[in-house]
Amino acid sequence: MQPANRRADIDRVESAVLGALERFGYPDASRFAVRLALEEALVNAFMHGHRGLPPEETVHVLYRVSPEQVTIAVTDRGPGFKPEHVPDPTVEEHVELPSGRGLMLIKAFMTSVHHENNGSRLVMTYKRPDAKAAT
Amino acid sequence: MPPSESRLKVKRDGSIIEVSFRDRNILDEANIQQIGEELRAIVDSEPKCKLLINFMDVDHLSSAALGALITVHARVRGTQGQLRLSNIDPQIYQVFVITKLNKMFEIHETAEKARASFR
Numbered sequence: 001m002q003p004a005n006r007r008a009d010i011d012r013v014e015s016a017v018l019g020a021l022e023r024f025g026y027p028d029a030s031r032f033a034v035r036l037a038l039e040e041a042l043v044n045a046f047m048h049g050h051r052g053l054p055p056e057e058t059v060h061v062l063y064r065v066s067p068e069q070v071t072i073a074v075t076d077r078g079p080g081f082k083p084e085h086v087p088d089p090t091v092e093e094h095v096e097l098p099s100g101r102g103l104m105l106i107k108a109f110m111t112s113v114h115h116e117n118n119g120s121r122l123v124m125t126y127k128r129p130d131a132k133a134a135t
Numbered sequence: 136m137p138p139s140e141s142r143l144k145v146k147r148d149g150s151i152i153e154v155s156f157r158d159r160n161i162l163d164e165a166n167i168q169q170i171g172e173e174l175r176a177i178v179d180s181e182p183k184c185k186l187l188i189n190f191m192d193v194d195h196l197s198s199a200a201l202g203a204l205i206t207v208h209a210r211v212r213g214t215q216g217q218l219r220l221s222n223i224d225p226q227i228y229q230v231f232v233i234t235k236l237n238k239m240f241e242i243h244e245t246a247e248k249a250r251a252s253f254r
Contacts, residue, residue, distance in 0.1 A: 007163050032195070032226045039162055039197050047164075090235040096209060098202030101234050105198055108233040 010042050013061050017072065020065035026128060033109035034070055034126050040102035041074040041122050049076030049120060069111075070126040080118030142170045145177065151250055152177055153187045160195040171203035175210055184216035185253045189246050191222040201236060208239060221249040 014035055021031050045059040060075040089100040107113050111127040144155045154177065158166060178184050188204070190196075204220075211218040221243045223231065231237040243249035 007165075029226065035195060036197070036230070039195075043164070043197065043199065095235065095239065096205060098205045099198070101198035101201055105230060105233060 010039070013042065014038055017063050017065070017070070020063070021070065024065060024067050026070075030070075030126065030128060034072075037106045037110050037124055037126070038072060038074075040106050041072070041124065044102050045074050045076035045078075045122075048081065049078035051078065053078060068128050071123070072125075073121060073123045075117070075121040078120055080115075080120040083115055083119060141173060142166050143173050148250065151185045151187055151253060153189055153246065153250075155189040155191055156193055159192055161193060161200040162195060162197045164199060167197070167199045167203050170200070171206055174203070174207045178207065178210045178214060178216060182214065182216075184211060184214065186211060186216060187219045187221060187246060187249050187253075189222050189249075190220065190224065190227065191246070193224065193227065196227050196230060198234075201230070201234060204240070205236070217253055219243055219249040219252060221246045 017038060018031055018035055021034060026034075042059060042061070049059070050057050057077045059077075060073075062073040062075075064071045083103065086103055087094045087097075087100055089095065089097060089104060094100065106122070106124060109126075110124040113122065113124045115122055142157050144157060146153050154174065156170070161167060161170065174186075174188075178186060186207075188207075208218055218241065220240050222245060223242060228237070228242070231240070231242065241249075241252065243252060
């Protein structure tokens with residue numbers, strides 16, 4: 001899916017991914033976690049990844065949902081970034097900054113997160129906490 | 136829905152201004168900006184504002200919304216006002232815990248407890 005920078009397109013991608021989780025019977029907490037991570041990843045891609053690029057540039061989203069896990073790759077067309085250069089928003093000198101919490105939330109709610117292509121692709125995986133309960 | 140329509144429900148209880156949200160999902164950048172501006176106008180509307188933000192019926196909240204709340208917090212503090220948050224869904228509360236914003240904000244389980252906490 002290639003959403004443009006419009007709320008309706010972001011909502012469409014989120015609905016498609018969450019619909020897949022629902023079909024596999026993922027619990028509410030899982031859907032909350034995946035939605036939050038996807039929302040933050042898409043907003044980061046458009047706001048930070050595409051800073052200075054034409055607004056019509058699209059973000060590429062690839063997702064795979066199985067009964068045990070969810071993998072989502074979000075690729076923007078920007079030059080990338082170094083995740084280690086993102087300031088920790090919980091340290092005292094940054095705690096009042098209004099931005100910088102998206103990546104932290106993604107890492108907290110997903111099971112694993114890594115960056116590729118100099119940071120322009122974010123790959124995140126969510127493992128179902130109790131896969132045996134899936135029916 | 137036109138962007139000029141208020142995203143907030145506002146009611147006054149004595150000296151306390153209680154605000155809740157019209158949207159279940161506080162994600163959209165334009166809406167968050169509008170919410171931030173509306174909250175700032177409320178804080179600026181009277182000296183030492185006692186503001187209660189009630190999250191009843193809110194299902195999702197993005198980091199951009201947290202940013203707007205941090206800005207409101209600074210504004211309230213700068214005007215010697217008081218800010219309380221209440222009725223935060225347990226999943227959303229986790230977002231506050233992870234970002235350690237549960238230490239910045241005074242959060243109460245219910246609006247009643249939040250109202251009673253104003254000095």
